[in-house]
Amino acid sequence: xxRPEKIAVYCGELxxxxxxxxxxxxxxxxxxxxxxxxxxxxxxxxxxxxxKVIGTAGKWSQIRQLILYTLLLQLKKPKQKRKLDDxxxxxxxxxxxxxxxxxxxxxxxxxILHLQWVKSIGEWVWVxxxxxxxxxxxxxxxxxxxxxxxxxxxxxxxxxxxLVSRFHAVSNAIKEEAIQxxxxxxxxxxxxxxxxxxxxxxxxxxxSTDCLQIISIGRSHWKKGYNxxxxxxxxxxxxxxxxxxxxxxxxxxxxxxFQRNELxxxxxxxxLNKLPFDTIKExxxxxxxxxxxxxxxxIANVVLEAMALGTLVVSTDCGGMKxxxxxxxxGFIVPVRSPQKMADAIQSVQKLDKKKYxxxxxxxxxxxxxxxxxxxxxxxxxxxxxxxxxxRK
Numbered sequence: 001x002x003r004p005e006k007i008a009v010y011c012g013e014l015x016x017x018x019x020x021x022x023x024x025x026x027x028x029x030x031x032x033x034x035x036x037x038x039x040x041x042x043x044x045x046x047x048x049x050x051x052k053v054i055g056t057a058g059k060w061s062q063i064r065q066l067i068l069y070t071l072l073l074q075l076k077k078p079k080q081k082r083k084l085d086d087x088x089x090x091x092x093x094x095x096x097x098x099x100x101x102x103x104x105x106x107x108x109x110x111x112i113l114h115l116q117w118v119k120s121i122g123e124w125v126w127v128x129x130x131x132x133x134x135x136x137x138x139x140x141x142x143x144x145x146x147x148x149x150x151x152x153x154x155x156x157x158x159x160x161x162x163l164v165s166r167f168h169a170v171s172n173a174i175k176e177e178a179i180q181x182x183x184x185x186x187x188x189x190x191x192x193x194x195x196x197x198x199x200x201x202x203x204x205x206x207x208s209t210d211c212l213q214i215i216s217i218g219r220s221h222w223k224k225g226y227n228x229x230x231x232x233x234x235x236x237x238x239x240x241x242x243x244x245x246x247x248x249x250x251x252x253x254x255x256x257x258f259q260r261n262e263l264x265x266x267x268x269x270x271x272l273n274k275l276p277f278d279t280i281k282e283x284x285x286x287x288x289x290x291x292x293x294x295x296x297x298x299i300a301n302v303v304l305e306a307m308a309l310g311t312l313v314v315s316t317d318c319g320g321m322k323x324x325x326x327x328x329x330x331g332f333i334v335p336v337r338s339p340q341k342m343a344d345a346i347q348s349v350q351k352l353d354k355k356k357y358x359x360x361x362x363x364x365x366x367x368x369x370x371x372x373x374x375x376x377x378x379x380x381x382x383x384x385x386x387x388x389x390x391x392r393k
Contacts, residue, residue, distance in 0.1 A: 008110035140298030157181035171320025194377025225293035231339035
């Protein structure tokens, strides 16, 4: 045997986000056995015997799961149960919540627990006491601004990062950011997100000549920078640029609705709630330009999707976006919080001739094909997990 037998993935909520879902399916297809843990937001099934889902949905489901795994541990792993109970008691954690989360993991006894969200690292270091290797993903938000807004997390990270067996960083920028919290760069693998390119067919197109179609995708959050995007649209309107800007993923966000009204952009800017993934893909495909106005990101998966589909990207220089976009060659990079620079880049897109536009979107697709395929991502995680397994030996 040259790799771990069982990998547990703690996602927090199930089903997991799209980018984690791709990883799980890819690992299963590669022959790994996986166990997913989290809170069930809806029923789902991978229909793969190598993927087991353990989650709860509601009070009675939680009670049943806690009773089940309490009995299983008492019967089959009583010493380990007592050891974990002692740890919970020493940490003065809420017993019901802690046991509900931890008992199933202890009973399954995976070779590796892969924690998807670094913010909860303090809750999961106990696995080291049972010979379970801990892998933690560094994705952006919980590292870039959580320890700044909540300094206690900076201390938590500094305390527990040295205990992590291996880190997965979504970009080199995130890796460098984490060094200040005692991350060991030699135990950190940078693995870019990967797409199944068979599901993202590239289609060449030409720019709209009458009305530039611009799109952004993402939830309503200050880090997404939509307030700067709306200021950008005001600049475009004042420059007599005809455009339609659609933001998908917003709820009735009062602040942005007010700003749109104040800037007199009701005819040019459309807010939409969440939509099915296939619908979003078609909207991106039909757009002339994808705009990422974010203040903070790791590497935005939706940008990779836009590049794969053949839609030119204008992105702020946030997180690891420069690792994906080469300014002026396969997209445009502008400073964070700079509506004027975003407007200038969008106008540069509008002025591109047919040949240059196609050349840029073609180079963007090649960037994804070379660095952001599902196969490359799975290979990266395979190497990460195997390196831990050999360390165990």
